[in-house]
Amino acid sequence: MRILLVEDTRDVGEAIAVRLRGLGHAVDWEADGAAADAVLEVQAYDLVILDVNLPGLDGFAILKRLRARRGPVPVLVLTARSEVDDRVGALDLGADDYLVKPFDFRELEARVRALLRRNSGHADNALTLSNLRLDREARTASVAGEPLELTRREWTLIEILVARPGRIFAKGELLERVFAFEEESSENAIEQIVARLRRKLTAAGARAEIRTLRGLGYQVVCPDP
Numbered sequence: 748m749r750i751l752l753v754e755d756t757r758d759v760g761e762a763i764a765v766r767l768r769g770l771g772h773a774v775d776w777e778a779d780g781a782a783a784d785a786v787l788e789v790q791a792y793d794l795v796i797l798d799v800n801l802p803g804l805d806g807f808a809i810l811k812r813l814r815a816r817r818g819p820v821p822v823l824v825l826t827a828r829s830e831v832d833d834r835v836g837a838l839d840l841g842a843d844d845y846l847v848k849p850f851d852f853r854e855l856e857a858r859v860r861a862l863l864r865r866n867s868g869h870a871d872n873a874l875t876l877s878n879l880r881l882d883r884e885a886r887t888a889s890v891a892g893e894p895l896e897l898t899r900r901e902w903t904l905i906e907i908l909v910a911r912p913g914r915i916f917a918k919g920e921l922l923e924r925v926f927a928f929e930e931e932s933s934e935n936a937i938e939q940i941v942a943r944l945r946r947k948l949t950a951a952g953a954r955a956e957i958r959t960l961r962g963l964g965y966q967v968v969c970p971d972p
Contacts, residue, residue, distance in 0.1 A: 748793035748863055748903070749924040752776045753783040753809065754825065755801050759848075763796065766852055767859070771886060771899045771906075773927040780804030787813055792820050793924065794862055799826045799837070807840055814841035821862040825850075860884060874909045877954040877969040881906055890951040897947065900925055904940050908957065908967035917964040941965060 750767060754760035755778040764774045775790075777783040781803030787795070795813075799806035810822060824837045824845040837845050843865075844858055860872060860883055874881040878891040886902055888895040897905065903925050908916065918934040925940070926932040945957055955969045 748907070749773045749791075749927075750775070750859075751783065751786065751790075751792045751795045753780065753796065753801065753806065754778065754798045755780075756798070762852070763855065766856070768927075770856065771903045773903070773923075773925055773930070775928050778802075780806065780809055784809050784812055787818065787820075788816070791923070793866065794859060795820055795822045796859075797822055797824050797842075799824060799828065799833075807836065810837070810840045810842060821866050823858055823862060874906065876909050876912055876967065879909065879948070879953045879955045881909055890948070890953045893951065895947060895951050895953075897944075900940055901944050901947070904937070905944055905967070908965065909955070912955075912967050912969065915960055915964050915966045921965070 750772050752760060752763055752767070752774055754763065754776070757778070760776055760778060764776050767774050775786065777786060780801035783797075783801075784804055787809070797806045797809060801809075806824060806826075810824070813820070813822070821843045822841065824842040825848060826833060826837065826845060827848045834845050843862055846855060846858060864872065864883065872883040874883065880889050881887075881902075883906065888897050888902065888905065904921060907921065907924055918937050921937050922932060922934055925937065941957055941959075948955065948957070955967055957965055957967050959965055
């Protein structure tokens with residue numbers, strides 16, 4: 748998924764970005780609050796991870812401006828402040844969750860999974876479409892119980908499609924959610940990933956299929972047997 752990380756402490760930001768990218772997410776990292784606010788005005792994200800103490804514009808101000816624009820994206824606030832008033836303030840401004848520094852990266856990953864799951868309308872970490880199953884926690888795929896080997900970006904793309912079966916995703920939207928700002932890419936890259944996924948799904952006997960709607964984009968469907 749496409750995640751915006753707003754964190755001005757370099758070692759913390761690098762560690763979070765590396766960890767989330769290793770899980771297959773496209774991560775944009777901003778260290779300045781004003782720059783992050785500007786990005787949020789023009790770019791849609793699946794999740795924002797937001798530090799409170801930032802140069803330019805603090806995290807609470809960014810959150811307040813985001814919700815004033817009726818931005819629906821889930822927000823996980825990171826704070827070194829352990830006082831109850833600070834946590835309550837973040838939640839009242841529209842944060843969906845918070846995490847007090849220092850934290851265990853396993854807890855961060857679990858909270859990220861929970862917020863992304865909630866945002867896509869799923870109650871657990873499993874996505875199932877006929878005999879195709881995706882495990883979001885382990886980031887594994889299987890068809891009829893047999894492992895399906897996927898690259899990081901193949902997994903990310905099929906996760907996006909299977910989370911909303913039948914919905915049409917334009918190539919440009921998929922491009923934005925699979926690749927981060929600093930990664931060179933084009934819609935041709937999405938076409939190549941889809942082509943590889945189709946071959947793998949067919950070879951594994953998956954009943955789910957990725958359809959192309961010319962001029963519109965892609966959708967995953969499961970035809971009646």
